[in-house]
Amino acid sequence: MLIRLLRTHLSPYKKPIAVLVLLQFLQTCASLYLPTLNADIIDNGVVKGDTGYILxxxxxxxxxxxxxMICNIGAVYYGARTASALGRDVRAAVFDRVQSFSAREMGQFGAPSLITRTTNDVQQIQMLTLMTFTLMVSAPIMCVGGIVMALGQDVPLSGVLLAVVPVLGISVSLIVRRLRPLFRTMQTRLDTVNRVLREQITGNRVIRAFVRDPYEKGRFREGNADLTEVSLGTGKLLALMFPIVMTVVNVSSIAVVWFGAHRIDSGGMQIGALTAFLAYLMQIVMSVMMATFMFMMVPRAEVCAERIQEVLGTESSVVPPAEPVRELRGHGHLEIRDAGFRYPGAEEPVLKAIQVTARPGETTAVIGSTGSGKSTLLGLVPRLFDATDGEVLVNGVDVRTIDPVLLARTVGLVPQKPYLFAGTVATNLRYGNPDATDADLWRALEVAQAKDFVKKLESGLGSPIAQGGTNVSGGQRQRLAIARTLVQRPEIYLFDDSFSALDYATDSALRAALGEETAEATVVIVAQRVSTIRDADRIVVLDEGHVVGTGTHHELMAGNETYREIVLSQLTEAEAA
Incomplete structure (x- = not known):
C-alpha cells in the first residue's frame, strides 16, 4: 500500500527527485573520498614531514x-519541497474523496477517523518521504561505497564487516517485525481518543447539564491510557534499536583497532590506512543507522498508507452521472416513485415503495413517528443518499442523471440540524448564492424572522459567526439556515423539521411569510409539530418506512388512525377540529 501510494503521488515530481538523487550521490561520493585524502595526508605528509603535501x-x-556541503543543502531543499508537495497532494486527494461521500460512507468511517487520516496519517507519510529523501537515498550508496573503499584500504581487515552488517540487519528486522501491528493499534486508539475528545467538546453543555463530568473524564482517561499503553510498547522496542546498533559499532571498532594494530606491527598496513578504515567503518555503520531510523518509521507509515488507501479506495454510493442532464424543463415538480432505501447489510429497508408527489405552488408535509424514515426520504431528493429502489424525479428527470450543480440550484435543503460555518452572517447567507446582494440577504432574513436579531448585532451582516454557529441560539441558528436557503431561491424547498426550535408565534409568522415568498415554488416540510403542517395542501403519513396515508388534515383525521394518534398526542379533539 505504501509503495503504491508513493508511486502514484510522486510521479509528477520525477525531475526534482532525479536532481535530488544526483545531489545525494555527489555528496555521498565526496564523503567517501575524504577519509582516503586524510589517509594520504597522514602517510605521505605527516609521517614524512612534508608540509607542502599536507597543505x-x-x-x-x-x-x-x-x-x-552544497550538494547536501540542495538535496535537503529538493527533498523538503517534494515531501511537502506529496503531503499537500495526498491531503487534497483524501479531502476530495471525502467530499464525494454520501451520508452512508461518512457514517461508515466516522468524522474523527477521517480527520485523523487526513492530518496525522498524511503527516506520517510526508515525514517518511522527507527522511527517505534526506537520509535513505544516501544510505545504500554510503554503505556499498564504504565497503568498497574499506576493501581498498585493507582486504584482510575487511573481514570484520562480514560479521557487523548481518548482525545489524537481523537485529533491526526482528524489531521492525514486531512494531508493525503495534503501530496499527496505535492509530486505531488515536482515532478513539479523537472521537471521545470531539464528543466531549461538542457536547460540553449536555455533559454539564447532566453533571457527567466524572464519567466523561473516565472515558477519556480510559482511551488515553489505552493509547499510552501501546505507545509505551512501541517506545520500548524503538528504545532497543540504538543501544543494539551502538553496541555493534563499538565492538566492531574495538575489533578493527585490535586487528589493525597487529597489521601495522607486522608491516602489512599503514597508520593512515587504519584511520581511513575506521572512518569507513563508521560511515558504513552510520548508513545502517540511517536505514534503522527509516525502518522505525516504515511500519507506522505503512499502516497510515493502508488507512489512507481505504478512504481513497472507497467509492461513493452517490455516483455523478456519466452524461448529466444540464437543463430541466418545467418548474419544481417533484415525484418520488416506488422509492426504497436500504443500508448495506441491514435486515429491513428504511423506506419501502414510497409514492409522493409535490407540485409547484403547493405545500406537501411529511409526518410520522420517530424513526419512520422522514429525514431519509427528504435526503433522497438532493442525493444525500441514492434510492436503492424506485426513482426520485425532479421535473420528470431522475435525480441520478441530473448535473449535481444544477440539482443543487434546483433543490434547497434546510437540514434537521442546521450548521453554520465560521465567518460572518453574510458569508453564511451567501453560501448557496455568492452573488446575492445585501438587499437579498435582508429580504431573506425578514422572511425567516431573523432580521430583528441580526440588526441588533454589533456589525449586522458583518457580525462574526463561530464554527457550527455556537455563538447564536438554536432558534437563531435555524432561522439563519432558513434564510440561507431563501437566498439560494431554489425551485424546490425541503424543510427537515426546521421549525422545531422556534416558539409558536415565530413559527406562525415565519410560515405566513414563507407562504408568500415560496408561492410559486414547491415546498416539502418534515415536522413533528402538527400545528406546523396542518394547513398543508397535502400531508403524507409515514409509519415504519411505509406511506400509510395521504390527504389534507381533515381527511386524515377522519380516515387515518396513525395520523389521528399523532394529532391527539399534541392537541385536544376541539383543537384538532
Whole structure:
C-alpha cells in the first residue's frame, strides 16, 4: 500500500527527485573520498614531514567538503519541497474523496477517523518521504561505497564487516517485525481518543447539564491510557534499536583497532590506512543507522498508507452521472416513485415503495413517528443518499442523471440540524448564492424572522459567526439556515423539521411569510409539530418506512388512525377540529 501510494503521488515530481538523487550521490561520493585524502595526508605528509603535501591535499579536502556541503543543502531543499508537495497532494486527494461521500460512507468511517487520516496519517507519510529523501537515498550508496573503499584500504581487515552488517540487519528486522501491528493499534486508539475528545467538546453543555463530568473524564482517561499503553510498547522496542546498533559499532571498532594494530606491527598496513578504515567503518555503520531510523518509521507509515488507501479506495454510493442532464424543463415538480432505501447489510429497508408527489405552488408535509424514515426520504431528493429502489424525479428527470450543480440550484435543503460555518452572517447567507446582494440577504432574513436579531448585532451582516454557529441560539441558528436557503431561491424547498426550535408565534409568522415568498415554488416540510403542517395542501403519513396515508388534515383525521394518534398526542379533539 505504501509503495503504491508513493508511486502514484510522486510521479509528477520525477525531475526534482532525479536532481535530488544526483545531489545525494555527489555528496555521498565526496564523503567517501575524504577519509582516503586524510589517509594520504597522514602517510605521505605527516609521517614524512612534508608540509607542502599536507597543505596541497588539505586544500583539496576543503574543496571536497564545500562540494559536499552544497550538494547536501540542495538535496535537503529538493527533498523538503517534494515531501511537502506529496503531503499537500495526498491531503487534497483524501479531502476530495471525502467530499464525494454520501451520508452512508461518512457514517461508515466516522468524522474523527477521517480527520485523523487526513492530518496525522498524511503527516506520517510526508515525514517518511522527507527522511527517505534526506537520509535513505544516501544510505545504500554510503554503505556499498564504504565497503568498497574499506576493501581498498585493507582486504584482510575487511573481514570484520562480514560479521557487523548481518548482525545489524537481523537485529533491526526482528524489531521492525514486531512494531508493525503495534503501530496499527496505535492509530486505531488515536482515532478513539479523537472521537471521545470531539464528543466531549461538542457536547460540553449536555455533559454539564447532566453533571457527567466524572464519567466523561473516565472515558477519556480510559482511551488515553489505552493509547499510552501501546505507545509505551512501541517506545520500548524503538528504545532497543540504538543501544543494539551502538553496541555493534563499538565492538566492531574495538575489533578493527585490535586487528589493525597487529597489521601495522607486522608491516602489512599503514597508520593512515587504519584511520581511513575506521572512518569507513563508521560511515558504513552510520548508513545502517540511517536505514534503522527509516525502518522505525516504515511500519507506522505503512499502516497510515493502508488507512489512507481505504478512504481513497472507497467509492461513493452517490455516483455523478456519466452524461448529466444540464437543463430541466418545467418548474419544481417533484415525484418520488416506488422509492426504497436500504443500508448495506441491514435486515429491513428504511423506506419501502414510497409514492409522493409535490407540485409547484403547493405545500406537501411529511409526518410520522420517530424513526419512520422522514429525514431519509427528504435526503433522497438532493442525493444525500441514492434510492436503492424506485426513482426520485425532479421535473420528470431522475435525480441520478441530473448535473449535481444544477440539482443543487434546483433543490434547497434546510437540514434537521442546521450548521453554520465560521465567518460572518453574510458569508453564511451567501453560501448557496455568492452573488446575492445585501438587499437579498435582508429580504431573506425578514422572511425567516431573523432580521430583528441580526440588526441588533454589533456589525449586522458583518457580525462574526463561530464554527457550527455556537455563538447564536438554536432558534437563531435555524432561522439563519432558513434564510440561507431563501437566498439560494431554489425551485424546490425541503424543510427537515426546521421549525422545531422556534416558539409558536415565530413559527406562525415565519410560515405566513414563507407562504408568500415560496408561492410559486414547491415546498416539502418534515415536522413533528402538527400545528406546523396542518394547513398543508397535502400531508403524507409515514409509519415504519411505509406511506400509510395521504390527504389534507381533515381527511386524515377522519380516515387515518396513525395520523389521528399523532394529532391527539399534541392537541385536544376541539383543537384538532
Amino acid at each position: 596541497t591535499f588539505g586544500g583539496i579536502m576543503i574543496a571536497v567538503t564545500v562540494v559536499q
